[in-house]
Amino acid sequence: MPEGDTLFLAAQKVGAVLTGRVVTRFESPLPELKEQGVEGRVVSAVRAQGKHLIIDFDDGRSFLSHLRMQGNWFAREKAALTQRALDKTARDVSWDDEETTLIIETESSVAVLTRGAVAVLATRKKIDQRLASLGPDLLSPDYDQAEALDRLREHPDTTIAEALMLQSIVAGIGNVYKSEILFLEKVSPFLKVDELDDPTLERLLKRARDLMRRNLRPGPRRTTFGTFAGQNCYVYNRSGQHCLKCDTKVGMRRQGNLQRSTYFCPECQNVAL
Known part of the structure; x- marks a missing residue:
């Protein structure tokens, strides 16, 4: 993707x-x-x-x-x-x-x-x-995280998973990175932006930028490194399979007007089923 x-x-x-x-x-x-x-x-x-x-x-x-x-x-x-x-x-x-x-x-x-x-x-x-309507580009050398954070705060009632996909907030994140960064930062995709503090939002943005930069190389995209390097992703496209960290089955729900798929671990991300 x-x-x-x-x-x-x-x-x-x-x-x-x-x-x-x-x-x-x-x-x-x-x-x-x-x-x-x-x-x-x-x-x-x-x-x-x-x-x-x-x-x-x-x-x-x-x-x-x-x-x-x-x-x-x-x-x-x-x-x-x-x-x-x-x-x-x-x-x-x-x-x-x-x-x-x-x-x-x-x-x-x-x-x-x-x-x-x-x-x-x-x-x-x-x-x-x-x-011009695009938000800060995560891979630009001029990327401005403070501006990206401000743009996130302009959507308090939007779920964080949907907000991260809005290119007018921050440019570059799609379905794969959305699901993976929320999993890695142990944040429920279904919380609203207003329910998250600034340090959490900043961690999510930093994680997205770091993962993208690590993938600026030949070969398939991956978000797993080290121990779990045998799998390219922790949760994306792994619905029904066991979480790589806690063994709970990975879930998937569709969100937003476009019904985009969001993958998550109910245990690691504290999502009620």
């Missing part, structure tokens, strides 16, 4: 093959991305902000993408691709292609966005305005 660390790594990957190079192909089945005059422009930067990936061009425009649940970025030097892969990326993109969102090529590299939930080309100013 794409979360802040996923996009940070994707931006590194895409940036490595596109930054500083001239675009030779910019093709999409989406009408709004067709014939936009991107060919001939130079990619000036590739960056991540929360769960978004942004590609900046030298003409003052930017391309904004969001992966949601199913999206993915693929990026390679052409010299590293097989002929079959080269042929696949070189194909014409038909109007009814539901898999491909965008293909960007340079003379020596290619990046492909598949199943992107958001794909917008606009001026950098408009893109940055669209992102």
Whole structure:
């Protein structure tokens, strides 16, 4: 599931093959991305902000993408691709292609966005305005925990699990980290923000940032280290299995308007069943 660390790594990957190079192909089945005059422009930067990936061009425009649940970025030097892969990326993109969102090529590299939930080309100013509502980015060097705490306090009646997922409060946390950090800090997902003191909220934010930063490496995401390293997660996607710390069965409930799944240990997190 794409979360802040996923996009940070994707931006590194895409940036490595596109930054500083001239675009030779910019093709999409989406009408709004067709014939936009991107060919001939130079990619000036590739960056991540929360769960978004942004590609900046030298003409003052930017391309904004969001992966949601199913999206993915693929990026390679052409010299590293097989002929079959080269042929696949070189194909014409038909109007009814539901898999491909965008293909960007340079003379020596290619990046492909598949199943992107958001794909917008606009001026950098408009893109940055669209992102302005996001809370502090957990992986940004300028991350401001005091601001994130203040934004949490603006939602006193929201459960902490739902609040951590609000990108307007803090950018980057998704279902996996939400469940894992609450478990590790022994906090019930169903308590309201107003029921938690500042030190607890600060611990949750710090744990989220620390775990994300530890996952900025190749390989599957994990939140377990040391003794429990054989499992990638303590509770996420482990409903009905035994808790790794106390042997109680892990539970799952759905929360919020989107009915997002929250995993927890009733014993470790003091959740009444």
